[in-house]
Amino acid sequence: xxxxxxxxxxxxxxxxxxxxxxxxxxxxxxxxxxxxxxxxxxxxxxxxxxxxxxxxxxxxxxxxxxxxxxxxxxxxxxxxxxxxxxxxxxxxxxxxxxxxxxxxxxxxxxxxxxxxxxxxxxxxxxxxxxxxxxxxxxxxxxxxxxxxxxxxxxx
Numbered sequence: 001x002x003x004x005x006x007x008x009x010x011x012x013x014x015x016x017x018x019x020x021x022x023x024x025x026x027x028x029x030x031x032x033x034x035x036x037x038x039x040x041x042x043x044x045x046x047x048x049x050x051x052x053x054x055x056x057x058x059x060x061x062x063x064x065x066x067x068x069x070x071x072x073x074x075x076x077x078x079x080x081x082x083x084x085x086x087x088x089x090x091x092x093x094x095x096x097x098x099x100x101x102x103x104x105x106x107x108x109x110x111x112x113x114x115x116x117x118x119x120x121x122x123x124x125x126x127x128x129x130x131x132x133x134x135x136x137x138x139x140x141x142x143x144x145x146x147x148x149x150x151x152x153x154x155x
Contacts, residue, residue, distance in 0.1 A: 006148065007147050007148045007149050008082050008083065008146065008147040008148060009082070009146055009147050010146065010147030010148070010149040011145070011146065011147065012143075012144050012145060012146075013084060013086070013144035013145070013146055017084075017144075017146070018086060018144055019048070021077075021084050021086065022046075022048035022077065022086065023048075023114075025045075025114050025115045026077045026078070026079055027043045027044070027045070027077070028043070028044055028045070028046040028053070028075050028076065028077045029041055029042070029043050029044075029075065029076050029077075030042050030043075030044055030055070030063060030073060030074070030075050031073060031074040031075070031076075032063055032066045032067055032070065032072070032073040032074075032092075033066060033069075033070050033072070034062070034066050035065075035066065035069060040062070040063060040066055042063050045111045045114075045115050046075070046077070046111070047107055047110060047111055047114075051138075051139070052136045052137055052138050052139065053075060053090065053136070053137040054107050054134070054135070054136055054137075055133075055134075055135045055136075055137065056104045056107055056108045056111065056132050056133065056134060056135075057132060057133040057135060058130065058131075058132055058133075059098035059130065059131040059132060059133070061133065064094075064133045064135060067092035067094070067135060068092075068094055071091045071092045071093070072089070072090075072091065072092075073089070073090050073091075073092050073137065074087070074088065074089050074090065075087070075088060075090055075137060076088075082146055082147070083145070083146055083147055083148055084144075084145070084146045085144065085145050085146070086142065086143075086144050087142070087143050087144075088139055088140070088141055088142035088143060089139075089140045089141045089142075090137035090138060090139055090140055091137070091138045091140055092135055092136070092137055092138075093135065093136045093137075093138060094133065094134075094135055095134040095135060095136050096132075096133060096134040097133060098131035098132060098133055099131055099132070100128070100129055100130070100131050101128075102132075102134060103134055104132045104133065104134035105128065107134060108124055108132065109121075109124060112124040
């Protein structure tokens with residue numbers, strides 16, 4: 001008998017596991033198309049809430065303008081170790097263009113604490129006077145996986 005425990009739990013994440021994973025401070029990678037149609041990828045903080053990803057972009061973030069130009073994008077969040085991952089295709093919705101004091105503030109507050117702990121407030125507060133975008137990514141197609149093995153379709 002071979003010990004396969006090193007593979008961990010293998011297969012798709014259930015809804016509870018997805019929610020738990022996306023509450024962790026994992027960095028997301030957003031892929032979109034630049035204004036010339038070239039792929040553009042950038043790491044970023046995210047918040048998963050109400051069945052969508054929420055992103056806060058600085059006023060001059062190139063990727064925010066790219067999403068304003070073409071709503072199609074992809075996002076991946078992954079980790080080493082247990083190999084959990086969430087990937088998908090999304091449609092970006094510009095909820096707010098750059099502003100100060102908008103609906104982006106509570107999202108940014110929650111993200112800063114989630115990613116930086118008690119220092120999150122110290123990081124965010126000095127920049128609350130800087131305009132930011134609020135962008136929602138609505139899922140078109142999402143996939144999840146965990147564990148160290150191939151999905152059945154590859155075998």
